Amino acid sequence: MDTLVELSQINPSWDIDTFVQVTNELLPQYLAENPVNERSESDVNPRLVRFYTTKGVLDKPEKDGREARYLYRHLLQLLLIRRLLSEGYSIASMQPIMGNKRNAELEGLLQGGVQIKAEMRNPAIAFLSQVKARQGNKMSFPKTKPQDLHYASEYGQSKELSQAEGQTDRVTVSHWRRVEILPGLELNIREDFMPPVTPQELANLSQLISRKLQAIFQFRQVLK
Amino acid sequence: MKMPMISLIPMHGAIAQGRSVTLDVLIKIEPPLVELDNNARPPLNLGFVLDKSGSMHGNKLDYAKQAIAYAIEQLLPSDRLSLTLFDTQVETKIPSTLATDKQRLLETIKLIRSGSSTALHDGWVQGGIQVGQYLNNDHLNRVILLSDGLANVGETNPDVIASDVHGLMKTGISTSALGVGRDYDEDLLEAIARSGDGNFFHIASPEDLPQIFETELQGLATTIGRSVTLKLDPQAGTTVKEVLNDLEREESGAIKLPNLTVANPLKVVVRLRVPACDGATDVLEVALQWEDTEHGETLAQTATLQLQVVNPEQLSDFPANPEVQEQVALLMAARARQEAIDRLDQGDVTGAVQFLNDSARTLEAMPASAPLMEELSNLKDLAEDFETGDRQMSRKRAMAEKYHLNRSRSAQYGKKRPKE
Numbered sequence: 001m002d003t004l005v006e007l008s009q010i011n012p013s014w015d016i017d018t019f020v021q022v023t024n025e026l027l028p029q030y031l032a033e034n035p036v037n038e039r040s041e042s043d044v045n046p047r048l049v050r051f052y053t054t055k056g057v058l059d060k061p062e063k064d065g066r067e068a069r070y071l072y073r074h075l076l077q078l079l080l081i082r083r084l085l086s087e088g089y090s091i092a093s094m095q096p097i098m099g100n101k102r103n104a105e106l107e108g109l110l111q112g113g114v115q116i117k118a119e120m121r122n123p124a125i126a127f128l129s130q131v132k133a134r135q136g137n138k139m140s141f142p143k144t145k146p147q148d149l150h151y152a153s154e155y156g157q158s159k160e161l162s163q164a165e166g167q168t169d170r171v172t173v174s175h176w177r178r179v180e181i182l183p184g185l186e187l188n189i190r191e192d193f194m195p196p197v198t199p200q201e202l203a204n205l206s207q208l209i210s211r212k213l214q215a216i217f218q219f220r221q222v223l224k
Numbered sequence: 225m226k227m228p229m230i231s232l233i234p235m236h237g238a239i240a241q242g243r244s245v246t247l248d249v250l251i252k253i254e255p256p257l258v259e260l261d262n263n264a265r266p267p268l269n270l271g272f273v274l275d276k277s278g279s280m281h282g283n284k285l286d287y288a289k290q291a292i293a294y295a296i297e298q299l300l301p302s303d304r305l306s307l308t309l310f311d312t313q314v315e316t317k318i319p320s321t322l323a324t325d326k327q328r329l330l331e332t333i334k335l336i337r338s339g340s341s342t343a344l345h346d347g348w349v350q351g352g353i354q355v356g357q358y359l360n361n362d363h364l365n366r367v368i369l370l371s372d373g374l375a376n377v378g379e380t381n382p383d384v385i386a387s388d389v390h391g392l393m394k395t396g397i398s399t400s401a402l403g404v405g406r407d408y409d410e411d412l413l414e415a416i417a418r419s420g421d422g423n424f425f426h427i428a429s430p431e432d433l434p435q436i437f438e439t440e441l442q443g444l445a446t447t448i449g450r451s452v453t454l455k456l457d458p459q460a461g462t463t464v465k466e467v468l469n470d471l472e473r474e475e476s477g478a479i480k481l482p483n484l485t486v487a488n489p490l491k492v493v494v495r496l497r498v499p500a501c502d503g504a505t506d507v508l509e510v511a512l513q514w515e516d517t518e519h520g521e522t523l524a525q526t527a528t529l530q531l532q533v534v535n536p537e538q539l540s541d542f543p544a545n546p547e548v549q550e551q552v553a554l555l556m557a558a559r560a561r562q563e564a565i566d567r568l569d570q571g572d573v574t575g576a577v578q579f580l581n582d583s584a585r586t587l588e589a590m591p592a593s594a595p596l597m598e599e600l601s602n603l604k605d606l607a608e609d610f611e612t613g614d615r616q617m618s619r620k621r622a623m624a625e626k627y628h629l630n631r632s633r634s635a636q637y638g639k640k641r642p643k644e
Contacts, residue, residue: 122356122357122359123359123395123396124352124355124356124359124365124392124395124396124397125353125356125357125359126395127391127392127394127395128349128352128353128356128392131349131388131391132349135345135346135349135378135379
């Protein structure tokens with residue numbers, strides 16, 4: 001089985017049956033481990049592919065004579081559709097995303113695009129979270145009264161925001177969880193961090209962490 | 225939906241053969257005539273953000289409370305509202321809720337008391353979050369910010385605030401800014417409204433507040449198109465010298481227009497440089513794009529202006545079009561206000577007054593029409609205000625009037641009962 005990266009380099013042009021087969025081979029890596037929507041676990045088939053095309057979430061295939069050809073971008077879109085379905089998103093909520101994102105953005109979403117996910121869930125709240133985070137860094141955000149926190153936590157979407165509130169003139173921005181990996185090495189996780197949900201995302205995150213660590217450890221060796 | 229009608233009306237019906245010419249063209253966008261059923265309009269999702277700093281104490285706060293109470297009474301049970309208060313702190317007085325239990329909401333409003341300083345940006349952010357929690361692109365999502373003071377706690381840089389407001393607007397939440405009294409920062413509030421795709425109101429006396437709120441709500445309730453843009457595509461060597469309306473541009477260069485509301489035509493005037501031509505020529509194509517609030521679809525419509533070309537001797541058969549003249553005059557009166565503000569800022573009060581009086585004289589020389597008569601009396605009144613009144617108040621008034629005129633509304637928008 002080829003990886004996504006390898007597939008991107010061969011500029012594929014599949015007929016619908018091969019396209020479906022390639023997708024089904026890759027799919028398990030990209031699905032949520034605890035799917036909200038069980039049906040999304042099953043394989044895709046040509047009928048579904050055509051259905052997604054008519055719904056506008058999958059680009060129309062290219063034409064080679066009378067035969068439909070599917071490219072790398074179609075693969076990205078189809079993997080993402082199945083993944084978002086498994087997380088409980090509706091087809092309608094995907095419509096504004098699929099056609100507009102560039103390939104790199106679709107890859108980002110598949111590989112662990114936390115930011116884009118937040119944006120898709122609620123772009124206004126995602127935007128204001130950024131504004132608040134920026135203000136929080138400046139330590140200028142005024143006190144928020146306790147009842148605000150209470151209200152905010154009634155709504156799932158605003159949970160991540162309520163962390164940024166509640167600060168006074170001092171710097172207490174948010175809640176962190178501390179995990180000791182080894183004696184002398186700790187990992188801090190902010191409460192609003194979106195954990196990886198697919199094996200692929202977890203693998204990417206681990207790789208990112210090890211790259212960062214490598215950079216630090218090499219630096220220290222040089223110092224010695 | 226039924227489509228709006230776009231008319232391209234040149235100042236003169238024809239141009240002379242073989243001569244290049246500067247020509248003003250009125251682009252008139254008339255929303256379709258539809259019977260608006262108040263119960264069938266898209267739900268409103270409003271976030272009131274109210275300054276309760278110490279300076280609001282007394283009349284201003286009382287009227288602001290009345291205005292919000294009035295708004296609550298007008299809402300339908302399917303509408304949402306929230307109320308965020310700010311002074312030094314930010315408090316969500318009413319978290320976003322459906323406007324069902326009005327009695328309880330009105331009780332809450334009654335109990336508001338004034339506090340200390342002005343954390344305007346933070347208040348706005350919190351109001352935005354309240355609206356954002358129920359963001360729905362089929363609804364009309366708006367933050368309505370009311371303040372009487374200078375932002376002096378938290379983020380106070382006007383550019384940053386305006387850019388935040390603009391960012392939120394792009395996600396589907398617009399912001400209107402209402403300034404009360406003589407001490408608020410009109411440059412900031414105007415920038416907020418402009419970047420937030422909302423209204424800017426100057427409220428000289430607190431008793432005008434309920435009226436202004438009615439205008440704001442009615443504007444929202446009669447909205448049939450938003451994210452309205454107009455792209456100008458000059459043809460056959462024609463160039464656009466300027467757009468007389470002072471309006472924001474999109475990155476693509478398209479002009480951003482106010483929302484399409486029932487019975488309110490939008491009027492934009494462009495000044496074209498048309499090269500010499502020999503026969504009837506298409507000189508301008510315009511493309512209007514908007515998002516229909518009923519179905520959330522993006523719609524577009526185009527129109528083309530073709531100019532007749534005649535012998536120079538025949539030109540007198542094509543006198544100036546009074547409707548175009550009227551609109552040019554109104555936009556020039558808006559511009560005179562900007563000039564007056566600039567003069568005032570340089571300490572040149574006499575110059576400021578002169579600009580306004582000159583503009584008034586130009587209006588007087590024109591064929592009379594109801595909008596021109598009204599504008600003439602506004603201008604004279606404003607000139608007098610600049611000359612003898614409170615300068616700080618006059619500047620605010622000029623700023624708001626300019627804002628309305630550039631958006632095809634009377635300078636007194638919101639001060640009179642909106643058309644029923």
